[in-house]
Amino acid sequence: MRASFAKAAAAGDEAPLYFYSHLFLRHPETRPMFPVSMAHQRDKLFSALGQVVALVDDLDSLVPVLQGLGRDHRKFGTLAAHYPAVGASLLATLRHFDDEWDEDLERDWTAAYGLVAQVMVEAADAAADQPAWWDAKVVEHERRSVDVSVLRVQPHAPLPVRAGQAVSVETELRPRLWRYYCPAGVHGPDGALELHVQAHAGGPVSSALALHVGVGDVLRLGPAVGEPALLPGSDRDLLVVAAGAGLAPAKALVAEVAAGTPGRRVHLFVGAHDDAGLYDLPDLRRLESEHPWLTVTTVVSGDTRSTHLNGDLPEVVLQHGPWNARDAHVAGDRRDVERTVELLTAQGLPRERVRAQVFAPSRSGPDVGGKVSR
Amino acid sequence: MSDQGTPRSMPQGAARGVAEDVAEDVTWDVGFGAAPLLQRGYDRGEVDAFLARVRSEVGRLAAERAALREEVQALRRSAPAAGGTATPVDPTDQAVGILAAAQQTADQYVADAESFSRMLATQAREQYENLLQQARDEADEIVRRAAARTGGDPGEPVDPGGAGSPAGAAVPAGGLTPEEVQEQVVYLQAFGRACRAQLRAYLEGLLEDVEAQWGKADPAALPEGARTSRNGGAPDGEPAVVDLTGDGAVPTRR
Ligand SMILES: Cc1cc2nc3c(=O)[nH]c(=O)nc-3n(C[C@H](O)[C@H](O)[C@H](O)COP(=O)(O)OP(=O)(O)OC[C@H]3O[C@@H](n4cnc5c(N)ncnc54)[C@H](O)[C@@H]3O)c2cc1C
Numbered sequence A: 001m002r003a004s005f006a007k008a009a010a011a012g013d014e015a016p017l018y019f020y021s022h023l024f025l026r027h028p029e030t031r032p033m034f035p036v037s038m039a040h041q042r043d044k045l046f047s048a049l050g051q052v053v054a055l056v057d058d059l060d061s062l063v064p065v066l067q068g069l070g071r072d073h074r075k076f077g078t079l080a081a082h083y084p085a086v087g088a089s090l091l092a093t094l095r096h097f098d099d100e101w102d103e104d105l106e107r108d109w110t111a112a113y114g115l116v117a118q119v120m121v122e123a124a125d126a127a128a129d130q131p132a133w134w135d136a137k138v139v140e141h142e143r144r145s146v147d148v149s150v151l152r153v154q155p156h157a158p159l160p161v162r163a164g165q166a167v168s169v170e171t172e173l174r175p176r177l178w179r180y181y182c183p184a185g186v187h188g189p190d191g192a193l194e195l196h197v198q199a200h201a202g203g204p205v206s207s208a209l210a211l212h213v214g215v216g217d218v219l220r221l222g223p224a225v226g227e228p229a230l231l232p233g234s235d236r237d238l239l240v241v242a243a244g245a246g247l248a249p250a251k252a253l254v255a256e257v258a259a260g261t262p263g264r265r266v267h268l269f270v271g272a273h274d275d276a277g278l279y280d281l282p283d284l285r286r287l288e289s290e291h292p293w294l295t296v297t298t299v300v301s302g303d304t305r306s307t308h309l310n311g312d313l314p315e316v317v318l319q320h321g322p323w324n325a326r327d328a329h330v331a332g333d334r335r336d337v338e339r340t341v342e343l344l345t346a347q348g349l350p351r352e353r354v355r356a357q358v359f360a361p362s363r364s365g366p367d368v369g370g371k372v373s374r
Numbered sequence B: 001m002s003d004q005g006t007p008r009s010m011p012q013g014a015a016r017g018v019a020e021d022v023a024e025d026v027t028w029d030v031g032f033g034a035a036p037l038l039q040r041g042y043d044r045g046e047v048d049a050f051l052a053r054v055r056s057e058v059g060r061l062a063a064e065r066a067a068l069r070e071e072v073q074a075l076r077r078s079a080p081a082a083g084g085t086a087t088p089v090d091p092t093d094q095a096v097g098i099l100a101a102a103q104q105t106a107d108q109y110v111a112d113a114e115s116f117s118r119m120l121a122t123q124a125r126e127q128y129e130n131l132l133q134q135a136r137d138e139a140d141e142i143v144r145r146a147a148a149r150t151g152g153d154p155g156e157p158v159d160p161g162g163a164g165s166p167a168g169a170a171v172p173a174g175g176l177t178p179e180e181v182q183e184q185v186v187y188l189q190a191f192g193r194a195c196r197a198q199l200r201a202y203l204e205g206l207l208e209d210v211e212a213q214w215g216k217a218d219p220a221a222l223p224e225g226a227r228t229s230r231n232g233g234a235p236d237g238e239p240a241v242v243d244l245t246g247d248g249a250v251p252t253r254r
């Protein structure tokens, strides 16, 4: 089975192109679930299909992943009836690219796909009491700097989410493009979520959310995904490092610590390129004055005239250590997160006590013409 | 760019037509929200023309795809009864190939529009940063010039600390050490005194002028108080002068 998928994969873009064209011609009703341009998304579903189905002999470790995936697929509008359609197009694609395709392969793939689909469909059905997606009205939209906005959105029904988890967001300005954002916390009795969005040049969803969306607009949110930031059962003190919009999960974490068992100290490092990038200072000062166990250190890396601590965020964090007795949570841009984790573990902090969250773009950029700002 | 009359409502399943669907997606506003910053950037006409081209091309592709779909449906209707209406008909490799090519073309247009948007946004950002830097430099220059002038005024002694602060003044507000803030305060006070002295001279001249004209027109109407107001002008002039120096200081804070 793996060999036959490898043949399709070797055809590069041809195989997913064939797969989707086949699916859309045979089941035109599935087309509106996908974005117009499939160039970047193309291999998302298709390569996942291949990996998942080929790993089917290790079903035990796959099941939780598939269950999450099945629940998550409800936000696309995926119904149980769509699964056989996708399966048929997958098989047609494999058949098309494998000149040694035979009945045995056909039978194995059909069985494997059927099993995977069954797990996903059952998980989706079991979550039927939860909304498939949440309509969330934008009730506040504050442009905090040239490229960062803080939004407050009100889901139509409570959306359970823990600190460190992310929800996927779609705006009608960019239909069918779903991107993950970490809520910075839940506010008020109605459970409004605070989102921090950093606009990236050429990034369709981030620029729409940060710059174009306004109060009254309605976003679609998917269910919370990912592991909570707080390690279960631990009451160690915490080191929290937030680079840029990584401040969002950091704030959620501070709120969760405040609501939990008292006595845990938190040292929060917030890094930005310049003063303008420290877009949430008033709230940080407020938190610091409300919580005696919280220490906030602000770090600016690219402006020596700043009154905030000057330097490279990972290095500054390290200099304030050692942190080996704490749990750590590090979130934000890839470079800062990876470097911080590297330095902390080299200093002796066990890797399993470090939760790292990279705000990766949904795809790698063709940064040929324009260097990515910041 | 987004007010092209395209529907804005959230799509609900397959209810929407494909052409609508495609046209709306591809005409997303490509980041032109940054327009005010781009006065020196792109020609709006060219941008619109580019978008119009994208739009019409995508429209054409959507129409092509709709036609293809009808063809498939026609094929399905004429398919052997064995399939029945419930079972979908497998598309031919040829049909798949045509749709794949159409999809790739659409992908390419979206990619073009996106890299165009990336370019605009990057340039807008650079312009923004340049403008900000320029404004800072200009503010510094104003302060520096005022300092030079103050130093030359024998009537208004200047704290020597003020003379050294033009470099300190290059620091934008918010990024200062306490010593630097003190330096700037001393410095702005000197700046204020310089402005006040100049303004007072100017206002006094103005008053004299007014009275002279008034007196010329009707010497009898010249009130007794006019002379008082000229001589005791300082108390009245003071608040206005203070306000003006306040204004003069504004450019240094950002
Ligand atoms: C678990 C998780 C949580 C996240 N939480 C947040 C959050 O709370 N706040 C937030 O602002 N973002 C967050 N992100 C990132 C977010 O999901 C999007 O990837 C991001 O907003 C870009 O989306 P886009 O559609 O604008 O660009 P994409 O379509 O994803 O990317 C388009 C292009 O934009 C540029 N670009 C996009 N992102 C970056 C980047 N990070 N660095 C450099 N260039 C980039 C690249 O050139 C890229 O090719 C999170 C990501 C993950 C995986």
Ligand code: HEM
Binding pocket: A030, A033, A034, A035, A041, A042, A044, A045, A048, A049, A052, A069, A073, A076, A078, A079, A082, A083, A084, A086, A116, A117, A120, A176, A177, A178
């Ligand atoms: C065994 C079956 C399936 C597996 C393993 C699977 C897996 C995946 C994965 C891993 C993703 C990427 C998720 C992400 O990036 O967040 C994805 C996306 C998606 N899937 Fe599925 N999927 C399956 C079936 C289906 C079916 C039946 C449909 C409905 C037609 C569907 C529709 C979608 C859509 C619309 C997306 C978003 C694609 C995009 O953003 O480009 N999937 N799928």
